[in-house]
Amino acid sequence: xxxxxxxxxxxxxxxxxxxxxxxxxxxxxxxxxxxxxxxxxxxxxxxxxxxxxxxxxxxxxxxxxxxxxxxxxxxxxxxxxxxxxxxxxxxxxxxxxxxxxxxxxxxxxxxxxxxxxxxxxxxxxxxxxxxxxxxxxxxxxxxxxxxxxxxxxxxxxxxxxxxxxxxxxxxxxxx
Ligand code: G3D
Ligand code: MG
Numbered sequence: 001x002x003x004x005x006x007x008x009x010x011x012x013x014x015x016x017x018x019x020x021x022x023x024x025x026x027x028x029x030x031x032x033x034x035x036x037x038x039x040x041x042x043x044x045x046x047x048x049x050x051x052x053x054x055x056x057x058x059x060x061x062x063x064x065x066x067x068x069x070x071x072x073x074x075x076x077x078x079x080x081x082x083x084x085x086x087x088x089x090x091x092x093x094x095x096x097x098x099x100x101x102x103x104x105x106x107x108x109x110x111x112x113x114x115x116x117x118x119x120x121x122x123x124x125x126x127x128x129x130x131x132x133x134x135x136x137x138x139x140x141x142x143x144x145x146x147x148x149x150x151x152x153x154x155x156x157x158x159x160x161x162x163x164x165x166x167x168x169x170x171x172x173x174x175x
Contacts, residue, residue: 003055007169008043008080011063012102013087014095018121021152022087023063026162031153050166057166078109083169085161086145087119090136091128099139115168117146119161124151 011019025031027044043062050057062077086102088095099118107113118140120131133149140147146164150157 005055005170006058007082008060008062009165010077010081010084012084012106014098017087017089017095018152019063019087022158023061025152025155025158048163048166050163053167053170055170074109081114083115083165085119085165086116087121089122090120090131091122091125093130096131115172117148117161117165120149122151123149124153
């Protein structure tokens with residue numbers, strides 16, 4: 001019998017990097033369908049079979065519409081989170097530089113380290129890409145996180161990003 005897990009995860013990263021688009025692509029397999037209204041600051045739920053680990057994971061994916069304005073919102077957003085996707089936009093360097101802030105904020109809010117997957121999103125925009133693979137991968141390795149390059153537009157590596165996080169969370173729950 002496969003093991004059953006239930007994890008809350010958080011989508012982190014600057015505005016417009018694609019957090020909501022990735023979540024929608026993963027949970028409903030489409031892009032750009034009134035998603036700002038449908039997801040907003042709520043959470044989405046998705047069941048995932050994790051290949052190789054004989055496990056089923058129910059993911060509760062929390063996504064915020066922009067920066068939480070109030071401390072109480074921020075606290076409930078992070079409370080109980082077991083992992084996160086840390087997303088940047090490969091066409092905007094600032095969103096890559098700000099990853100450190102998101103890591104700090106998550107740590108401040110939770111007082112503990114949780115697994116993250118670094119997600120370099122919008123790789124379909126090859127002509128306007130500024131942050132290249134080596135830099136992203138080096139950053140992830142420095143922090144001990146996994147690294148995935150994705151496009152919510154084409155669907156490339158979107159499921160892989162969430163599944164990689166599931167594996168990391170299962171591993172860390174066994175320690
Ligand atoms: P956020 O939730 O992180 O704030 P969104 O970001 O998911 O709202 O995405 C911000 C904008 O980037 C949206 O465009 C969205 O369509 C676009 N986007 C998200 N992911 C990708 C991707 O992988 N490739 C490309 N080309 N665009 C992407 P709009 O025009 O609605 O602002
Ligand atoms: Mg959003």
